Amino acid sequence: MRQARVARAVLTLFLLASAAGCSGGDSRRMYSAEEAIFKARKMNDELIVATMNPSFLERTTAAYRAVVADYGKYSDDVEGMRELVVSAQMELAELEFRAGRLTAAREDFAAAYEMASGVPAARANALWSGAYIAREAGDAAAAIALFSRFADEYLTAGTAAATARMNRRYLLTPLRIAEMHLESGNERDAGAWLDRAERLFEGIVESDSDSSLVREAHYNLVTARLQGRRWSKALDEIERMKGIYKNDVDSPSLLFLEARIRIDGFNGTAEGLRLLDRIAADHPRSREAVSALLTAGGIHFRAREFRKAEGLYRKILDGYPDAGAALAEARWQIAQIAEEEGRWLDASLGYKSIYTDFPGTLQGMEAPLRIARHFRELGEAQALSGAWEQALAHYRKLSSDRYNTGMRIMAEEYLVRALTEQKKWKEAADHLLGLPSRYPDYARFNRNCLLAASIYEKELGDAARAAEILRDCAGRHGGTDIADEARKQLERIERLE
Amino acid sequence: MNSMIPVDLEVMERRNLSANFKTVFRSIFTSLTLIQNIRVVAPALGYMFLQLAVMILYLWSLEKPWTSFWALFLGGVGAGDVARFPAHLLLMQPILGRVDMLLGAFVQVIFQASTVCLVSAAFRRKTVSIREATAESIRRYPKLLFVSLLSSALVYAFINLARHLSENMDGVARMGTAGSGVLVALAVQTLFLFSIPIIMHRETPAARIVPESFRAVAELPIASAIIVIVSFLITLPTTFLSLKAAMIALQLSPDFMIHSHIASTIMEMTANYLLMAGATIIFIHKIDVRRERD
Numbered sequence: 001m002r003q004a005r006v007a008r009a010v011l012t013l014f015l016l017a018s019a020a021g022c023s024g025g026d027s028r029r030m031y032s033a034e035e036a037i038f039k040a041r042k043m044n045d046e047l048i049v050a051t052m053n054p055s056f057l058e059r060t061t062a063a064y065r066a067v068v069a070d071y072g073k074y075s076d077d078v079e080g081m082r083e084l085v086v087s088a089q090m091e092l093a094e095l096e097f098r099a100g101r102l103t104a105a106r107e108d109f110a111a112a113y114e115m116a117s118g119v120p121a122a123r124a125n126a127l128w129s130g131a132y133i134a135r136e137a138g139d140a141a142a143a144i145a146l147f148s149r150f151a152d153e154y155l156t157a158g159t160a161a162a163t164a165r166m167n168r169r170y171l172l173t174p175l176r177i178a179e180m181h182l183e184s185g186n187e188r189d190a191g192a193w194l195d196r197a198e199r200l201f202e203g204i205v206e207s208d209s210d211s212s213l214v215r216e217a218h219y220n221l222v223t224a225r226l227q228g229r230r231w232s233k234a235l236d237e238i239e240r241m242k243g244i245y246k247n248d249v250d251s252p253s254l255l256f257l258e259a260r261i262r263i264d265g266f267n268g269t270a271e272g273l274r275l276l277d278r279i280a281a282d283h284p285r286s287r288e289a290v291s292a293l294l295t296a297g298g299i300h301f302r303a304r305e306f307r308k309a310e311g312l313y314r315k316i317l318d319g320y321p322d323a324g325a326a327l328a329e330a331r332w333q334i335a336q337i338a339e340e341e342g343r344w345l346d347a348s349l350g351y352k353s354i355y356t357d358f359p360g361t362l363q364g365m366e367a368p369l370r371i372a373r374h375f376r377e378l379g380e381a382q383a384l385s386g387a388w389e390q391a392l393a394h395y396r397k398l399s400s401d402r403y404n405t406g407m408r409i410m411a412e413e414y415l416v417r418a419l420t421e422q423k424k425w426k427e428a429a430d431h432l433l434g435l436p437s438r439y440p441d442y443a444r445f446n447r448n449c450l451l452a453a454s455i456y457e458k459e460l461g462d463a464a465r466a467a468e469i470l471r472d473c474a475g476r477h478g479g480t481d482i483a484d485e486a487r488k489q490l491e492r493i494e495r496l497e
Numbered sequence: 498m499n500s501m502i503p504v505d506l507e508v509m510e511r512r513n514l515s516a517n518f519k520t521v522f523r524s525i526f527t528s529l530t531l532i533q534n535i536r537v538v539a540p541a542l543g544y545m546f547l548q549l550a551v552m553i554l555y556l557w558s559l560e561k562p563w564t565s566f567w568a569l570f571l572g573g574v575g576a577g578d579v580a581r582f583p584a585h586l587l588l589m590q591p592i593l594g595r596v597d598m599l600l601g602a603f604v605q606v607i608f609q610a611s612t613v614c615l616v617s618a619a620f621r622r623k624t625v626s627i628r629e630a631t632a633e634s635i636r637r638y639p640k641l642l643f644v645s646l647l648s649s650a651l652v653y654a655f656i657n658l659a660r661h662l663s664e665n666m667d668g669v670a671r672m673g674t675a676g677s678g679v680l681v682a683l684a685v686q687t688l689f690l691f692s693i694p695i696i697m698h699r700e701t702p703a704a705r706i707v708p709e710s711f712r713a714v715a716e717l718p719i720a721s722a723i724i725v726i727v728s729f730l731i732t733l734p735t736t737f738l739s740l741k742a743a744m745i746a747l748q749l750s751p752d753f754m755i756h757s758h759i760a761s762t763i764m765e766m767t768a769n770y771l772l773m774a775g776a777t778i779i780f781i782h783k784i785d786v787r788r789e790r791d
Contacts, residue, residue: 027559027580034582038751 026078033071033081037088040064044095054476057099064092072115086116090126097129100443101480102137106130121166124154128170137481140180147177155200161209168216174200175224182227194228215245222257231265252279252286259292269299280315290316290326297333306337328358332367344374359398360407365414368394369421391418409442425459433469446482449473453489467493517719520779521727528774531619538770539627540611545766547604551596552758555589570595583751587743590754598649606645606693609773610634613697616774620781633697640696640703647707648689655681687725688714693773694780713780720779728772735761 040063047053047060067088075082093108112126131146151173154163163170174197181190201224204217218241225234238258245254255275263272279292293312300309313330316323323330335350348371355367368391375384395418398411412435419428432448432455439445449469457466470493473486531537555567564576570592578584579592611630618625634641659678663671692710695701701709714721738745739761746753 027564031559031580031582031585035751038583042750 029071029074030078030080030084033067033074033078033084036063036067036070037084040067040088041091044091047095057095061092061095064088064095068092068111068115075115082115082118083122086112086119086122089115090122093126093129097133098443100446100477100482102133103481103484104479106133106137106142109133120162124150124163124166124170127153128167128173135176135180140184144177144180147173147180151177151196157203160200160204161207161213164204164209164213164216168213171200171204171217171220175220175227178224178227191228194224194230197224198228215250218244219253226257226261229265231261234261234265248283248286252283252288252292255279255283256288256292259295263295263299273299284319290320290323294326294329294333297330301333301337304340306341310334310337325358325361325363328354328361328363331358332363335367339374348374355394359394360403360410362410365395365410369414369418372418372421388418388422405439405442409439409445412439420455423459425455429455429460446477446480449476450482450485450489453486457493463493463497514719517717517723520717520720521723521775524724524775524778524782525727525771527620527778528616528771531616531774534619536627537612537615537619537774540608540615540630541766541770541773544605544608544769545762548593548597548600548762548765549759551600552589552593552755552762555593556585556755559585567592583746586751586754587746589758590739590742593758598653602645602649603642605769606641607631607634607638609769610637610641610693610697612770612773613693613777616777617694617698617781620778637696640706641693643703644689644692644696644706644710648685648692651685652682655685683722683725683729687718687721690714690721690725690772690776691780694777698780717779721776724772724775724779728768728775731768731771732761732764735764 040060043056043060043063047056068085071081072085075085089108089112093105093112096102096105096108109126109130113123113130116123116126127146127150131143131150134140134146135143150170153159154170155173160171174193178190178193178197181187181193198221201217201221205214205221207214209217218237222234222237222241225231225237235258238254238261241250242254245251256279259272259275259279262268262275273296276292276296279286280289280296283289293316297309297312297316300306300312310333313333316326316330317334320326331350331354335347335354338344338350339347351367351371354361355364358364368387372384372387372391375387392415395411395415399408399415401408403411412431416428416431419425419431429452432452435445435448450473453466453469453473456462456469467490470486470490474483474490477483477486554563558564558567559580561576564579567579567588568574568576571588574588579588611627611634614630614633615625615627618630656678659675659681663674663678666674688711689707690710691713692706695706695709695713699709735757739757742754742757746757
């Protein structure tokens with residue numbers, strides 16, 4: 001009897017537990033959804049280690065899609081479910097973008113925008129990201145449409161401050177739109193958006209928003225006026241800012257902006273130089289001091305006042321040993337002055353010292369090509385051959401594993417440039433094709449197949465190999481604009497054949 | 498007496514390390530051979546299943562009031578946290594650790610006493626049913642609860658005192674202080690080693706159980722300490738694993754917390770059985786026999 005009682009008690013306990021488990025439908029659903037998104041995120045993290053392995057990428061995107069498909073239908077019923085599903089959709093879109101699948105990423109951001117009606121931050125992010133990707137993909141019309149929708153929805157007088165709290169960069173949206181209109185030659189719409197940008201920033205400046213937002217709005221307002229070449233109004237705003245921001249950070253910034261306006265807007269080179277000189281003299285430790293010296297040096301260089309220019313560049317070398325890329329630029333300019341004055345030995349020593357001391361800078365990358373081009377212009381074949389060899393060795397060294405990825409990528413791009421300038425087409429094309437597998441996280445290299453195919457077709461006259469590369473390219477980057485372009489090129493080649 | 502261990506009581510045995518090891522080894526070996534009679538391990542297995550049932554109950558209960566109940570065991574945690582993934586699994590270890598402490602103090606002692614009863618009977622080649630052993634344990638529950646609460650309180654107090662003292666220390670000093678808490682807790686466990694066999698074998702008044710256990714330990718201090726340390730060492734790998742379990746779970750899968758908990762429970766059951774059975778055998782064979790002879 002006692003055993004039976006114990007058995008009954010245990011059974012009751014388990015039934016209670018089961019009841020607790022089963023009755024908690026919403027909790028259990030939420031728990032399962034959290035478990036599913038956790039697993040998807042874990043795969044997402046591991047994807048970086050797996051260097052974007054295609055099958056692993058497919059599994060990860062499938063895991064995110066499963067979260068959206070399985071739990072999206074409970075968004076209205078279960079508390080917190082909408083946020084979770086929107087997060088999954090956003091992460092999926094970001095993953096697609098990282099993988100270079102721009103079309104899929106845009107579609108996924110659009111889907112996230114639709115489903116994030118109750119999650120303002122995610123909705124804004126989805127819309128803005130979609131616009132950004134459209135711009136990256138070269139679809140200016142779609143980018144303008146999406147950015148415009150963003151501005152209409154989130155950058156009105158009543159919503160701008162809240163939008164700025166989400167992400168300050170959202171405030172620059174009207175400027176981006178104006179920039180895209182300018183790029184496409186549509187000055188009328190560009191002007192309209194610059195007006196709108198000005199109104200937006202003026203509104204924030206006049207509002208009682210927090211001081212850092214107002215300060216940023218002041219600078220954005222100046223940027224908008226500079227972009228619209230409204231020089232006088234920009235100067236007015238700077239004068240106004242000078243009265244408000246009198247600290248050591250803002251004063252040189254405002255002086256520098258004023259100098260740029262005087263030089264670019266009013267041909268006031270002398271006044272500009274005076275302001276730049278004032279920055280270097282009165283605010284020598286400011287961020288703008290080195291820029292002021294470089295800008296002033298550039299003005300003197302263009303005026304062929306080489307001694308004055310060199311004096312300013314030498315000030316940078318002597319006074320700012322930690323100026324990094326500015327040091328490379330100063331040395332580059334000094335070498336250029338030597339070249340302009342016909343002192344090639346000094347110039348070549350200068351270029352060599354740049355690529356030895358500043359290998360990771362743009363000037364460090366350019367220097368070997370500059371030396372080679374000089375010998376090409378002189379027609380000195382032997383010296384040219386030696387210069388090319390040195391350039392290739394330099395880029396190969398910088399693309400080795402002991403340098404950081406950014407430098408390696410830049411070196412690889414210069415290596416291709418060096419090969420193409422030597423007309424070593426096959427070597428250049430093959431090198432281009434090898435880069436995506438070596439830098440799987442650098443999406444831009446995914447387009448290399450298009451360039452390599454073009455080299456094979458146009459420079460090497462090997463349409464069959466070009467077609468083969470394009471076929472592989474379309475298969476490898478299925479669902480992306482690269483695949484679309486590859487198929488288009490392939491059809492064209494096949495028609496020609 | 499027709500026992501499995503020959504009687505070799507000598508005064509020197511108390512100080513002879515190898516003799517003490519031999520005693521412990523024989524008691525453990527005998528404990529293992531007694532497993533042939535599955536009833537002997539039934540209480541230990543029963544308690545393990547109870548712990549696993551609690552774990553299953555925890556895993557299934559994601560809704561209030563269950564989550565509120567579990568949250569009670571951990572300060573600073575709300576019912577909502579307990580219902581979330583992966584927090585639900587990551588919090589399982591500290592929450593069930595506290596539940597186990599309560600179960601250990603109030604319930605486990607009945608299972609341990611039943612083990613003592615069944616091991617004694619098997620060692621003496623008598624037949625006692627699980628029901629009889631449990632009934633006998635329940636009959637003596639007040640005394641069992643008294644020693645259980647006392648020893649648990651002391652162990653808890655010493656470990657927490659060491660933890661508190663080591664909070665503001667660094668490096669070796671911190672490890673040393675925290676380690677000394679564990680050593681003191683082991684010493685307390687050793688001093689109470691024979692309290693359950695004493696309750697189950699003798700009609701000792703509650704007030705005299707602890708002193709009698711101390712006296713019994715004093716007769717075989719090294720062997721008593723060794724058997725406690727051996728059972729402690731058995732649980733050590735899973736204890737270390739549980740210290741890093743949350744980190745491993747986040748790296749591998751949160752389900753690892755379940756595997757870690759099951760592994761800890763099994764090792765704890767093994768260590769507990771060997772401790773209780775070994776202590777009972779030493780108690781019957783060395784201490785009780787000596788007492789009867791004296």
